[in-house]
Amino acid sequence: MTNRILSHQQIQHKTRRIAYQIYESNVEEEKIILAGIEGGGVQFAKKIQRVLRKITPADIVLCKVSMNKKDPLHSGVNTSIPEADYSGESVVLVDDVLNSGTTLIYGVNHFLKTPLKKLKTAVLVNRNHKKYPVKADFKGISLSTSLQMHVHVEFQAKNDGVYLD
Numbered sequence: 001m002t003n004r005i006l007s008h009q010q011i012q013h014k015t016r017r018i019a020y021q022i023y024e025s026n027v028e029e030e031k032i033i034l035a036g037i038e039g040g041g042v043q044f045a046k047k048i049q050r051v052l053r054k055i056t057p058a059d060i061v062l063c064k065v066s067m068n069k070k071d072p073l074h075s076g077v078n079t080s081i082p083e084a085d086y087s088g089e090s091v092v093l094v095d096d097v098l099n100s101g102t103t104l105i106y107g108v109n110h111f112l113k114t115p116l117k118k119l120k121t122a123v124l125v126n127r128n129h130k131k132y133p134v135k136a137d138f139k140g141i142s143l144s145t146s147l148q149m150h151v152h153v154e155f156q157a158k159n160d161g162v163y164l165d
Contacts, residue, residue, distance in 0.1 A: 005151070006141060006162035011124065014140035015044070018122055019051035021138045025120065026058065026090050033091040035063040035079065035111070037103050040096030043155040044124050048094065061085070065093070065107050072103065077110035086111070090118040096153040098123040098139070101132040108134060125151055125162055 006014070026032050032052065036045030042064050052060045063086065068075030079086070093107045104121055111119055122138035127145055143151065143164070150165040 003164045004161055005125075005143065005164050006160075008158060008160045011047075011140070011160040011162065014124065015047045016051050018124075018138045018140060019048045019055065022048065022092055022120070022122065023052060023056050023058075025137075026056075026118070029058050029090045029117075031059045031061060031089050032056075033061050033063050033081075033086045033089050035065050035086070035091055035093045035107070037093070037095040037107055038064060038066045040124075040153050040155065041065070041094050041103075044096050044122075044153075045094040047155070048092075048122065063091075065110070067103065067106060069103050072106035077106055079110070083114050086116070087114050088117055090120075091116050092120045092122050092138075094122045096123065096155075097125045097127060097151050098134075098136050099127045099129055099151070101130040101134040104136075105132040105134045124153060127151060 034045040036042035049060050064080035066078045120137040123136040124140040126136050126139045126142045152163050154161050
């Protein structure tokens with residue numbers, strides 16, 4: 001049985017709120033890097049980017065973070081922009097769902113190898129099943145679910161949704 005947890009309108013509202021929180025935490029910055037984890041994280045980062053471009057004069061740069069989510073240790077983490085473009089900058093690592101924290105912690109680890117001004121994390125859904133000491137600085141919703149439940153996010157034009165199976 002699938003339950004809709006967040007509607008399109010609710011996702012839009014949470015995206016706006018997260019964008020304003022990111023702006024408030026980076027109000028002095030001339031450049032903000034939104035590093036979206038491949039898949040839903042990139043899509044969510046693009047939504048945040050659209051809002052930030054309306055509310056801040058800062059340059060909002062989108063960076064795609066790629067890794068094998070089943071084996072990030074051995075596959076490594078890659079970014080769509082060169083390290084020099086985010087070195088010394090404020091970076092927000094973005095994903096759609098924080099479940100075990102595996103992809104977020106490997107993403108954080110990758111960015112910590114470079115001197116940054118600031119590193120924060122943003123997720124639409126925080127499931128509270130973390131295996132690693134990583135947290136979402138900005139989150140849309142926190143869900144207490146069983147490990148057997150599955151949360152999936154669908155980003156579709158004018159019909160976004162978060163579902164619990």
